[in-house]
Amino acid sequence: MKLDEKDLTQKILSEEEILAQKEELRLKKEQELADSLAKLPKGFRFESIRKTDTSQPPIAIDIENRLDSIKEFKLSDVAQSIEYIKMQNLPDSSIANKINYKYYMTDKNIVASNLYGIHLFTKKGEFKNTIIKNQLSGVKYKEDQNQVLIYYSEFSNIGGSPNVWSRGDQLYYNYKNTNTGQNYIMEVDCSKDLINAQYQFNPENPLAVSGAGKVLVDLNRGQNKPFKAPYPNGMSSFTPQYNYEQIGVFSPDRNTYFSRRSRKGNMLEIFNTQGDTLAEFTKFERLVNFKPRLIRGFDYGTQYEKAGNYYFRSDYNDTIFKVIPPNILRPVYVIKLGQHKVSKQDASHPKFDLKGKIVPNQWADGNNYIFIGLIMDDNYCPNAIKRKSIKLLYALYSKKNKQLHFVKSDPYNYDNPILENDIDGGFSVWPSSYMINREGNIMVSLLGKDIKEKVASDEFKNSTAPAANKEKLIQLAKNCSDTDQVLMLVK
C-alpha cells in the first residue's frame, strides 16, 4: 500500500489549480457577459442560435427500435446504497408542514421547500433557517387526494416558489406577492448566518419582502400588477409534485435570466437583469387551424437544472436543450420516437386516437443513467387510468455503454414507482427531473407515516433485501413521528 506522497501532493495542487482556473474562468465569463450586455444598444437582440454543436452532437435515444429490449431492473442495478436524512422539525409550529418537501442540495446545505415555504437545513438535516414562510389564503391541500386546491375568490400568496437554485453559497428563489404583484428573483447568501426575519406581512410597508435575501431581478421591471384570476370564482388544482417539476424562471448567472412563461408563446426568452430581451426562441410547433373547442393537454415538457445549467424540452417535442446564455440553445439529447411520435396538433385534438403513440412523460438525468418515463396509447388522465387504456413505459439509458433498455414492468401499474428496492426493502424508486441532486443521487421525499406504513407492509417484510439494511429502516420508522420529513438519498 505504498503511495508516493510527493506525487499525490502534486496531483492535489494541479487539481486545485484546475478548479481555481474553472472558477476564475466562470467569473471572467460572467464579467465579460455583463460588460458586453451593458454596452449593447437599446433594443439589441442577439441572433437566436439553436444549432447542434458538431464537436458535441446530441445523443440520440432510440425509443422506436428498442421497445423490445426489455430487461429486469432493480434499484441495486442503478444504485449502491440508501441513506435517510431525518429533517429536524421546523421550530416555527405555525408553518404547516404536511406536504412532502421538495429537496434541493447545495454544496453545503439542503434546501427543503413546499407550498408553505422554503427552509435551510444542514446536510445532516439540522434546521438552520427559514428562508421564507409563505402566507397563503384560498389554498387548500387535500391529503387523501394529494391535490392542492386553489379557490381564486380568496386566493392570495405572499411567498416563494418551491423551485430554488444555487451557485456557490448563493441561493435563489422566485418571490411573489399576489396582492402587490411583486415578482422577484431573490438572492440569499447562505455563507452568512441568517436571522429569522419578520415573516409577517407588514401593512405599513406592503412592498417589504417577507423573505430572506436581496432582490436580484425584478421580473416586473417595476410594473407590478396585482394578481387577477382568469376566473375570479373558479378554482384549479394540481399535485404538489407537478409544481415541483416546473421551473418557470431561472438565472444562470448574475447577468441574465430566462423565463418559459412567454407572453408571446415563445418556448424560451432570455433577458438581461434589467428586463431587456436578449434572445427569444419560437416554438417549433404551434397549433394551426385548430378547430375543436376543447384542447387536450398531457405533456408539459421537461425542465431541470444540472451543474448550474438549465435544460428543457418543450411540450410534445423530442429534444432536450441546454441553454447557453445569452442566445444559444444546444440540443443535447434527442428522443427518437419514429412512427410513435405524435405531433402537438394531433395530440391536442381530443378525438385523435393515440393508440401506438408515445409521449415522453418523465426525464431524470442521473450520474450513470437517464430515467425515462413514457406514455403510450392514450392521454394521461384519470379516465384513461380508470379504463386502463394508457400504458406507462419506463426505460433506462446507460450513459456508460450508451444503451437503452426498457424496464420490465406492468404497463398498467400507475401507482408505484418501478424500481423495486432490493437495497433495504423500502420504497421503490423512479425519479422525476427535480429528484436528482448535483452529485447525481436520487432524492426521494418521505414522511414518517410513509416509512411506518412501509415497514409494516407485507412487501417490506417479504423483501429479500439485506436484513441489516432493513433493520435500519425499521429503526428509522420507530424514531419517526408521522409528520417527520425524511429525505431518502439513493446513491
Place this chain on the structure above:
Amino acid sequence: MKYSFKIILQLILKKPVLSIINFTGFTIGILASLLIYLWVYDQSTFEKFHSDYNRIYRVLTLSKQGEDIIKSAASYQPIAETIKKDYPQIEAATYLYGSSEDSPLQFENGKKIEARKFYTNTDFFKIFDGFKFLEGNAENAFKHKSNIVLSEEVARKLFGNSSALGKKIVSDKYGENIYTVSAVLKIPRNTHIDFGYLLSEDNLSMYHTTNSWKDSYWIRTYIKLSANAEIDNLFLNRISNHVSRYSNKTDKLLFQPISEIHLHSDYRTNMLDNNISNYKYVVIFSGLALLILIMVILNFTILSTVSYSEQAKEIGIQKVNGAKRHSLLLQFMMNSFLQTFVAAFFAIGLAFLLLPKFNLLTGQQLQINLSMQLLTYLCMLIVFTAIAAGLYPSIYLSKLNPVQILKTKNYNGGNIGLMNLLIVIQFTIAIFSISVSGVFMKQFHFITTKDLGINHSNMLVVPTGLWYDSNSFKNELLQNPNILSASASTYAPMYGGFRSSFVIDNKGAKDSIQAVILHVDDEFAKNYELKLTKGEFLNMNYSAYWEEMKKKSDDHTFSFPVVINESAEKLLGFDNPIGQRIGNNEIVGVVKDFHFKSLHHKIEPLVLMNSPENIMTMNIRISNHKRKESIAFIRDTYKKHREGREFSFQFFDDLLKAEYRNENHLKNTTKAFTILSIIISILGMLGIVGFVVRQKTKEIGIRKANGAKTYEIIQMLNFKFLKWVILAFILACPIAWYVMNIWLQNFAYKTELNWWIFALSGIIAIGIAILTVTWQSWRAAKRNPVESLRYE
C-alpha cells in the same frame, strides 16, 4: 580445560583492580543494552497483538488547506463504507467517530463516571481482534442498537469485579440514553486506540443520518486487506483518489500500516491519537546503548591487552612448555566469555532491581519476561560482547614470540598507541554524551520556561461540558475571593483548537486562509492576560452579541465578531484588519501572538470566537494561598451545576509538562547514560593510568631520588593523558553539534546551540581526567623512591 580455567581464575585474582574494572564495565554495558532492548522491543510491539496486523492500515488524508498540503489522520465517515464496497481487496473497513469530551455513565444509583465515547461499525471487531473480549463476543456486541461495549477500565469502575454483561447503564448527557452492556474489551497498553466505550454507528445515524464528506476531525478510518489482496498500481491509483470519486474534494488517501502509527506518525495528530512517539527516540536510545557497549568492549580489549602483556613471561613459559596457539587463544577467549557471562547474570539481577527506576525515567511500564526472544537476545549480546572484547587481546597475546619474551628481562608489550586510542574514543563518547545531555537539558529548560505570551500561573483547567451554562458556573465561581478570574473556552490554550478555512470577504475559495479556531468567552483575554494590539477583544457574551447583530442586520444576515492573532493578521494582509470580514465573521480585534500549542508547533493563524456550543472547559485562576480550599470550592460549585458528574481538574503547568513528556524522558535517560559513560571512562582511565604508573615506577623513583617534586611528577603524567582528552574534545564537539542540530529541528522553538555547552562538556571531561590521573599519579609520586628502586 580445567587448567585453563585455573589460569583464568589466577589472572582474575592476580589483578583485582583490572578485573573489577572489566567486570563492572561489562555489567554496565549489558545492563544498559538489556534495558534499552526492553524499551525498543516494547516500542516495536505496538499494535502487533492483532492477528493480522500486517494487513491493517490506517487511512490518512492529504488535503489542501489554505496554501498548504496537510497530511492528517482525520478521515471522512463515508470512507469506510464506500471503500469496502468499491474494492474487493479490502476485507473490512471501520471507523472510530470520537467525541470531543467525555460523557457520563451510571449504573443504577452508583457512581457516575466519565468516559470517552466512540461510535463504530461491526467491522471494528473483525479488524481489531487483539482487543480481547473479557465478556461477550463480537457477534452480539452490536446486535441491538442500544448495546454498549465497555473497556475493561470503565467496566471495573462501574461494576468492580462483578460481571457487566447484560447490565443497564444510563448516560444522561443530552437526554437520557439507556444502554445494555453487550461486551467488555481489554485494551492493551501498546496501542494508539483508547476508548471508554463503543456504541454502534446506528446510534450515530440518529444525529447524523447522512454520510458527510465534510467533517473529519473526530474520525479515524481503518482498513484490513484481504489475505491475498492484489495490490497493483491501478488499485493504488484508484484508491488514493477515492474521496474525489464521491465528493468535489481533491483530497488524496494514504495508507499507513497500523504497526507504524506509534513511531512513524509524522503528521498532525489530535486528541484521538494516543501513545504517539517518535522513532528518533528509538534511534537515540539505541545509539546510546551501543556507545556504552562499545566503551565497555574497548575498555576490556585494551586493558586486557596491556595487562596480560605484564604476564608475558607466563605466556612465554606456557608456549615453551608446548602450549599451542589455539589453546592460548581459547584460554583468552574463555576469560572474556567467563567475565561477560558472569556480568550478564549480574546485569539481569540489576535490571530486575533497577527496572522500576528505569520505568520512572522513561515513563514506560516495561516488564522483564524471560521469554525465548529475550534469552536469545541476551545470548547474542553475551557472545557478541565476549568475542568483540576478547578477540584482539587473544590474537595479540597468543602470537607473542616466547624467545623474545624470555630473553627480555622486563618484557613490556603494552601497546601505548592502543591505550591512547582508548582514551580518545572513550572521552569522545563521554564528551559527546555530556554535550548531548547538556543540550537536552537546555532545550527542556527552554520549552518549559519560555514565555508563552499568556499568564498561566495558578491556572486551573476544569473540563465542564457546560456549554451554554458556562456563564452561570463562572459567575458563581467568581463570588469566591480566592478565585481571581475565570473564563470558558473549548480547551485550555495548549491543545490548539479546530482547524477551519475562512473565505476572505467572500471572494471565493481561492481567497481563503486556514486558521485555528479557539472558541472562548468574553473573559478569556483578561483571564490569560492576552495583549491586544488593535481594536477590542470580544466584550459581550454570546446572547448580547446575537441581539446586537440582529439590530444591525439589514438583509437578515449578520457577521459574528472575532479576534485574530498577529500571525493571522499577517497572513490576511489587510492594511487595517478591524472591520474586515473573514468567512462569516467580522474582525474586531487583534491580539499579540501567543502559544496555544506546545512549542513543537509554530504559532499559527488563530481566530478567537465566542460560541457557547463549543465551550467545554473552564480556565480558573486561583490565588496562591488557600489552594486546597479553592479547589474544594470549585468542585462543590461544579457539582451543583452538573449533579453527579465526575469532577476533574489539572493545573495548566501540569498540562504543559505532559506535552513535553517525551522530551523529559529523553532528558532523564540521556542524563543516566551520560553518567554511565562517564563512569566507564573513569574506569578505563583508571586502568590505563594504573598500568602506566606501574610501568613508570622506576622512572618516578629515579626522578624523585633526583629531587623531583610531587607536583612535577603529577604534571608529567597529567600532560601525557590530557593531550588525548583534548583531542577527544576536538573530535566530539562537531559530532555532537551536528546531531543536536538535527534533533532541535523537531521543535518550532529551540534553544541556541551555545559554544559554552561544548566547552563545559570539555571542561567536565578534562576535570574528570585530571582528577583520575592526579589521584593515581599522586599515589605513585608519594611512594618512597627506595621502594620502587629496591627491586632493580
